[in-house]
Amino acid sequence: MRVSICRKGHFNAAHRLYNNNWSKEKNKKVFGICSNENFHGHNYELTVKIYGELDKETGMVFELKRMKDIIKKEVEDVLDHKNLNLDIPYFKNVVPTTENLAIFIWKKLYDAFKIDCKLTVILYETPRNFVEFSG
Amino acid sequence: MRVSICRKGHFNAAHRLYNNNWSKEKNKKVFGICSNENFHGHNYELTVKIYGELDKETGMVFELKRMKDIIKKEVEDVLDHKNLNLDIPYFKNVVPTTENLAIFIWKKLYDAFKIDCKLTVILYETPRNFVEFSG
Amino acid sequence: MRVSICRKGHFNAAHRLYNNNWSKEKNKKVFGICSNENFHGHNYELTVKIYGELDKETGMVFELKRMKDIIKKEVEDVLDHKNLNLDIPYFKNVVPTTENLAIFIWKKLYDAFKIDCKLTVILYETPRNFVEFSG
Amino acid sequence: MRVSICRKGHFNAAHRLYNNNWSKEKNKKVFGICSNENFHGHNYELTVKIYGELDKETGMVFELKRMKDIIKKEVEDVLDHKNLNLDIPYFKNVVPTTENLAIFIWKKLYDAFKIDCKLTVILYETPRNFVEFSG
Amino acid sequence: MRVSICRKGHFNAAHRLYNNNWSKEKNKKVFGICSNENFHGHNYELTVKIYGELDKETGMVFELKRMKDIIKKEVEDVLDHKNLNLDIPYFKNVVPTTENLAIFIWKKLYDAFKIDCKLTVILYETPRNFVEFSG
Amino acid sequence: MRVSICRKGHFNAAHRLYNNNWSKEKNKKVFGICSNENFHGHNYELTVKIYGELDKETGMVFELKRMKDIIKKEVEDVLDHKNLNLDIPYFKNVVPTTENLAIFIWKKLYDAFKIDCKLTVILYETPRNFVEFSG
Numbered sequence: 001m002r003v004s005i006c007r008k009g010h011f012n013a014a015h016r017l018y019n020n021n022w023s024k025e026k027n028k029k030v031f032g033i034c035s036n037e038n039f040h041g042h043n044y045e046l047t048v049k050i051y052g053e054l055d056k057e058t059g060m061v062f063e064l065k066r067m068k069d070i071i072k073k074e075v076e077d078v079l080d081h082k083n084l085n086l087d088i089p090y091f092k093n094v095v096p097t098t099e100n101l102a103i104f105i106w107k108k109l110y111d112a113f114k115i116d117c118k119l120t121v122i123l124y125e126t127p128r129n130f131v132e133f134s135g
Numbered sequence: 136m137r138v139s140i141c142r143k144g145h146f147n148a149a150h151r152l153y154n155n156n157w158s159k160e161k162n163k164k165v166f167g168i169c170s171n172e173n174f175h176g177h178n179y180e181l182t183v184k185i186y187g188e189l190d191k192e193t194g195m196v197f198e199l200k201r202m203k204d205i206i207k208k209e210v211e212d213v214l215d216h217k218n219l220n221l222d223i224p225y226f227k228n229v230v231p232t233t234e235n236l237a238i239f240i241w242k243k244l245y246d247a248f249k250i251d252c253k254l255t256v257i258l259y260e261t262p263r264n265f266v267e268f269s270g
Numbered sequence: 271m272r273v274s275i276c277r278k279g280h281f282n283a284a285h286r287l288y289n290n291n292w293s294k295e296k297n298k299k300v301f302g303i304c305s306n307e308n309f310h311g312h313n314y315e316l317t318v319k320i321y322g323e324l325d326k327e328t329g330m331v332f333e334l335k336r337m338k339d340i341i342k343k344e345v346e347d348v349l350d351h352k353n354l355n356l357d358i359p360y361f362k363n364v365v366p367t368t369e370n371l372a373i374f375i376w377k378k379l380y381d382a383f384k385i386d387c388k389l390t391v392i393l394y395e396t397p398r399n400f401v402e403f404s405g
Numbered sequence: 406m407r408v409s410i411c412r413k414g415h416f417n418a419a420h421r422l423y424n425n426n427w428s429k430e431k432n433k434k435v436f437g438i439c440s441n442e443n444f445h446g447h448n449y450e451l452t453v454k455i456y457g458e459l460d461k462e463t464g465m466v467f468e469l470k471r472m473k474d475i476i477k478k479e480v481e482d483v484l485d486h487k488n489l490n491l492d493i494p495y496f497k498n499v500v501p502t503t504e505n506l507a508i509f510i511w512k513k514l515y516d517a518f519k520i521d522c523k524l525t526v527i528l529y530e531t532p533r534n535f536v537e538f539s540g
Numbered sequence: 541m542r543v544s545i546c547r548k549g550h551f552n553a554a555h556r557l558y559n560n561n562w563s564k565e566k567n568k569k570v571f572g573i574c575s576n577e578n579f580h581g582h583n584y585e586l587t588v589k590i591y592g593e594l595d596k597e598t599g600m601v602f603e604l605k606r607m608k609d610i611i612k613k614e615v616e617d618v619l620d621h622k623n624l625n626l627d628i629p630y631f632k633n634v635v636p637t638t639e640n641l642a643i644f645i646w647k648k649l650y651d652a653f654k655i656d657c658k659l660t661v662i663l664y665e666t667p668r669n670f671v672e673f674s675g
Numbered sequence: 676m677r678v679s680i681c682r683k684g685h686f687n688a689a690h691r692l693y694n695n696n697w698s699k700e701k702n703k704k705v706f707g708i709c710s711n712e713n714f715h716g717h718n719y720e721l722t723v724k725i726y727g728e729l730d731k732e733t734g735m736v737f738e739l740k741r742m743k744d745i746i747k748k749e750v751e752d753v754l755d756h757k758n759l760n761l762d763i764p765y766f767k768n769v770v771p772t773t774e775n776l777a778i779f780i781w782k783k784l785y786d787a788f789k790i791d792c793k794l795t796v797i798l799y800e801t802p803r804n805f806v807e808f809s810g
Contacts, residue, residue: 003504004537012801014689014716014758019192030193032200038758041689041716043801049537054508057424058435059500064534065437083689083713095194099138103189126687126718129199132139132184147396149284149311149353154462165463167470173353176284176311178396218284218308230464234408238459261282261313264469267409267454273639274672289732300733302740319672324643327559328570329635334669335572365734369678373729399739402679402724417666419554419581419623443623446554446581448666488554488578531552531583543774544807589807594778597694598705599770604804605707 004051004120005061009071011080014041015096018085039083044101045124046075048109052117062115074108098125102133110135139186139255140196144206146215149176150231153220174218179236180259181210183244187252197250209243233260237268245270274321274390275331279341281350284311285366288355309353314371315394316345318379322387332385344378368395372403380405409456409525410466414476416485419446420501423490444488449506450529451480453514457522467520479513503530507538515540544591544660545601549611551620554581555636558625579623584641585664586615588649592657602655614648638665642673650675679726679795680736684746686755689716690771693760714758719776720799721750723784727792737790749783773800777808785810 016039017031027035034040048071052061082088084096094100102123110119124130151174152166162170169175183206187196217223219231229235237258245254259265286309287301297305304310318341322331352358354366364370372393380389394400421444422436432440439445453476457466487493489501499505507528515524529535556579557571567575574580588611592601622628624636634640642663650659664670691714692706702710709715723746727736757763759771769775777798785794799805 001508003507005504006535006537008533010801012715012717014714017194019194021192030198033756036756036758036762038761039689039714039716040687040756040758041714042687043718045802051537054504057426059422059424059502059505061504063435081708081711081715083711083715086713087711097194099140099189099196100194102138103136126685127720128143130141132141132186145396147310147312149309152464154464156462165468168351171351171353171357173356174284174309174311175282175351175353176309177282178313180397216303216306216310218306218310221308222306232464234410234459234466235464237408238406261280262315263413265411267411267456271643273642275639276670276672278668287734289734291732300738321672324639327561329557329559329637329640331639333570367734369680369729369736370734372678373676398683400681402681402726415666417580417582419579438621441621441623441627443626444554444579444581445552445621445623446579447552448583450667486573486576486580488576488580491578492576531550532585541778543777545774546805546807548803591807594774597696599692599694599772599775601774603705 001054002051003054003061004049005064005067006047006049007064007067007071009046009048009068009076010044011046011076012041012043013079013082013084014039015084015091016040017095017097019095020093039085042125044079046071046105047122049120049122050113050115050117051120052115061117062113067113070109070112074112075105078108098123098129098131099133102131106133106135136189137186138189138196139184140199140202141182141184142199142202142206144181144183144203144211145179146181146211147176147178148214148217148219149174150219150226151175152230152232154230155228174220177260179214181206181240182257184255184257185248185250185252186255187250196252197248202248205244205247209247210240213243233258233264233266234268237266241268241270271324272321273324273331274319275334275337276317276319277334277337277341279316279318279338279346280314281316281346282311282313283349283352283354284309285354285361286310287365287367289365290363309355312395314349316341316375317392319390319392320383320385320387321390322385331387332383337383340379340382344382345375348378368393368399368401369403372401376403376405406459407456408459408466409454410469410472411452411454412469412472412476414451414453414473414481415449416451416481417446417448418484418487418489419444420489420496421445422500422502424500425498444490447530449484451476451510452527454525454527455518455520455522456525457520466522467518472518475514475517479517480510483513503528503534503536504538507536511538511540541594542591543594543601544589545604545607546587546589547604547607547611549586549588549608549616550584551586551616552581552583553619553622553624554579555624555631556580557635557637559635560633579625582665584619586611586645587662589660589662590653590655590657591660592655601657602653607653610649610652614652615645618648638663638669638671639673642671646673646675676729677726678729678736679724680739680742681722681724682739682742682746684721684723684743684751685719686721686751687716687718688754688757688759689714690759690766691715692770692772694770695768714760717800719754721746721780722797724795724797725788725790725792726795727790736792737788742788745784745787749787750780753783773798773804773806774808777806781808781810
């Protein structure tokens with residue numbers, strides 16, 4: 001019997017959208033005000049969903065306390081109150097769009113959870129824009 | 136690598152549920168107070184989800200600014216502050232339920248986005264009732 | 271000891287903003303698309319706040335069940351799935367703006383609650399616009 | 406043409422996580438403060454999703470009023486203001502985790518709706534933790 | 541220059557409404573299903589508001605980190621995953637209504653913050669019912 | 676007859692908390708991770724409340740369309756996708772805390788609205804922290 005268990009998290013970060021292989025003009029044309037050179041920022045709201053087998057004894061798919069701790073260690077402690085472009089090496093040559101940030105988070109969590117499951121990451125950049133990634 | 140990018144929109148409209156092929160009594164029986172002849176209305180809250188291929192260069196599935204502009208042009212400018220039954224020809228002989236309204240929006244957006252993707256429309260009629268349509 | 275007890279309610283209605291003493295042109299100029307002749311509509315979200323004396327025995331300012339029932343009888347049953355302009359006599363010569371609707375609700379509830387209190391009505395016309403009235 | 410129609414519900418309940426086949430110590434170790442012997446409680450927020458065939462005549466997948474009534478009768482009237490461990494026989498030997506509670510609700514609703522559909526139950530235990538079950 | 545700084549918190553608890561000085565019948569009559577003997581429970585959502593003088597040097601009314609820590613120590617650690625009637629001595633002879641719980645929280649925080657301010661506690665028992673207390 | 680009319684707005688910005696008159700160490704001690712030198716950021720959610728006299732003819736306190744336009748021009752166009760410390764001269768020697776940002780917004784709006792009213796600005800820095808300022 002397979003069930004999804006979901007847990008929310010959040011972090012605040014600064015970023016700008018900028019592709020180092022492009023000219024300043026092309027960045028401005030493609031990314032608009034999102035490429036402003038002094039950065040802007042967001043409250044990122046995260047939902048992590050594990051779709052896996054129900055453990056009959058515990059009645060759980062994954063222990064919620066451990067899920068919360070892993071999200072804190074792998075995502076919130078790494079990204080909260082940071083500048084994605086300057087402080088996170090992964091984004092040195094990867095544009096920190098919500099899509100790429102969701103993929104980054106998905107990889108870190110998939111490695112950390114270490115269970116047979118379908119993992120989905122839902123990431124709100126603003127209350128009006130969000131991204132979903134399931135590997 | 137496939138990711139979903141989602142954007143919210145909203146519009147306000149009046150409507151009533153009424154099937155022209157039925158008697159007034161049958162409409163009353165099936166649709167209840169939703170068939171009241173002087174109309175009632177809703178704040179419709181819309182989420183549009185494009186599940187497609189990530190563009191490696193931009194780090195995006197679909198340019199968010201263009202997505203927002205298309206939703207405004209195809210949905211919000213057409214439906215906002217309107218009476219669905221009287222002002223929108225499509226609903227002359229189609230009952231404007233949330234289901235049918237989501238299908239109407241899906242068709243208009245699918246034609247406008249012009250990309251290879253799975254498109255999903257989520258439409259809240261009230262904060263407690265909503266519909267999902269994926270084609 | 272004075273405390274505020276608050277309860278939410280909701281109703282859906284159609285309306286248009288139109289002052290019968292003005293020309294069609296002046297209505298269009300002042301109210302814009304909100305004056306469209308076929309009406310539009312909203313999900314109104316209501317918060318009712320009673321600021322009054324705590325009853326030491328019950329530990330309550332006002333019995334919550336009774337508060338819910340009065341809001342249902344005086345507001346929801348009267349306004350839900352209605353056209354404010356056509357179905358509610360009060361708005362025959364009063365423009366059904368959110369301000370005037372909040373005042374209408376406040377008067378009905380103040381008469382019905384029959385207690386010595388400061389009564390506040392908060393009325394959301396959309397998730398982005400709302401009004402507060404305290405008499 | 407298949408569409409999903411969704412309706413929200415809610416109920417409040419007390420519970421504790423406790424597996425009768427384990428020692429008190431093991432329960433404490435696995436479930437932590439969630440196993441406290443005097444119980445704690447939650448406002449459960451429920452979303453029920455029916456993915457089924459659109460009825461061309463009504464423009465609906467399932468009549469919303471009936472859906473609301475069935476959720477009230479099968480779920481809210483049964484669970485609201487109850488102690489899951491003591492008042493609901495099903496949980497005598499089943500740990501009342503959010504996962505098991507969602508499965509319990511799913512079974513009751515699937516039997517009551519009696520239509521050919523994919524049924525999904527989404528259950529929030531807190532605004533930060535939730536579960537999805539689709540059978 | 542006076543400004544309000546607000547911080548949210550939350551905790552889950554079980555309770556029942558019961559006045560020990562009354563008969564079982566009177567409790568049933570006044571409190572209805574809220575007096576059920578096996579308890580029920582809620583996710584309490586708390587907002588704490590300090591209205592005080594702005595410190596020109598820090599640009600703050602009260603250090604947000606300290607505010608969060610005090611709310612955790614005085615409220616969340618004390619009430620989370622507890623039974624208000626059985627685990628909190630204050631409620632041995634005080635009915636744990638939302639009003640009385642807000643007053644209990646207000647007193648603990650007012651003593652702990654130790655600053656000249658107007659303190660307000662807003663406490664949601666459910667997303668639809670809440671209480672405000674300002675001393 | 677006095678009523679409050681409220682309108683929401685939003686903008687995204689980067690900032691850091693740093694008092695130029697203090698040492699790096701003191702900034703670190705007082706502001707913690709909020710003083711990180713590469714900035715972080717937020718989705719600021721704004722509510723603007725005008726408490727003023729109801730105009731009998733329009734049924735409004737202030738024309739909502741004009742209120743929206745002024746908020747856009749005076750706040751959103753100025754602050755959205757900006758770095759508060761580097762792009763907004765006002766914050767050259769003022770720490771961009773939520774308190775100071777709310778005061779900045781209040782002053783700009785009070786000058787722009789040009790009506791006799793009590794103006795309140797409510798500013799969410801995150802969904803969990805917010806500030807209120809009424810002059």
